[in-house]
Amino acid sequence: QVQLVQSGAEVKKPGASVKVSCKVSGYTLTELSMHWVRQAPGKGLEWMGGFDPEDGETIYAQKFQGRVTMTEDTSTDTAYMELSSLRSEDTAVYYCAAEHTEGNYWGQGTLVTVSS
Amino acid sequence: DIQMTQSPSSLSASVGDRVTITCQASQDISNYLNWYQQKPGKAPKLLIYDASNLETGVPSRFSGSGSGTDFTFTISSLQPEDIATYYCQQYDNLPRAFGGGTKVEIK
Numbered sequence: 001q002v003q004l005v006q007s008g009a010e011v012k013k014p015g016a017s018v019k020v021s022c023k024v025s026g027y028t029l030t031e032l033s034m035h036w037v038r039q040a041p042g043k044g045l046e047w048m049g050g051f052d053p054e055d056g057e058t059i060y061a062q063k064f065q066g067r068v069t070m071t072e073d074t075s076t077d078t079a080y081m082e083l084s085s086l087r088s089e090d091t092a093v094y095y096c097a098a099e100h101t102e103g104n105y106w107g108q109g110t111l112v113t114v115s116s
Numbered sequence: 117d118i119q120m121t122q123s124p125s126s127l128s129a130s131v132g133d134r135v136t137i138t139c140q141a142s143q144d145i146s147n148y149l150n151w152y153q154q155k156p157g158k159a160p161k162l163l164i165y166d167a168s169n170l171e172t173g174v175p176s177r178f179s180g181s182g183s184g185t186d187f188t189f190t191i192s193s194l195q196p197e198d199i200a201t202y203y204c205q206q207y208d209n210l211p212r213a214f215g216g217g218t219k220v221e222i223k
């Protein structure tokens with residue numbers, strides 16, 4: 001059974017960075033295309049970036065370019081999303097979401113609160 | 117980039133009613149469309165993939181249709197447990213894009 005387990009909630013000050021992890025089990029990371037999606041309070045789903053298997057590269061949404069970095073540690077099957085220069089508008093639940101030919105799997109979400 | 121326009125943004129219907137949500141892509145995405153259900157405080161749950169294929173375990177009252185740019189999601193007989201927000205998402209290419217969501221409530 002595929003599971004994506006994310007790290008716990010974070011509280012950060014404006015200007016700081018946050019790094020959220022997503023541990024995969026049931027598949028290896030190399031079998032999946034990992035994406036990150038966020039959801040601000042009361043708002044819809046917003047795609048932040050993800051792996052393009054055709055190019056073998058990670059593509060970021062233009063809105064986040066320069067502030068977001070998505071990495072993977074294949075030795076531990078853990079994906080990471082780091083967002084820098086945080087502002088109050090970045091307060092949201094951040095999800096990892098994995099695509100596979102056999103299905104589509106989501107983490108439980110990580111609440112990141114940005115507050116002074 | 118592909119934009120997804122979903123409507124309505126909210127609807128209220130009675131138990132047993134047929135509910136229809138539409139999603140329009142800004143360009144041809146073939147059938148590369150997912151429909152998700154999201155309940156408060158939970159991650160989205162995939163209901164329909166490839167525009168019309170029901171995910172394993174999803175009740176048959178949920179269905180999807182369409183290809184190209186115009187898609188429809190239907191709940192044939194609304195149940196109380198279907199109260200949620202529904203999203204379409206294209207996966208023809210990157211960047212992925214979601215529709216704005218449809219909040220479904222019971223009248």
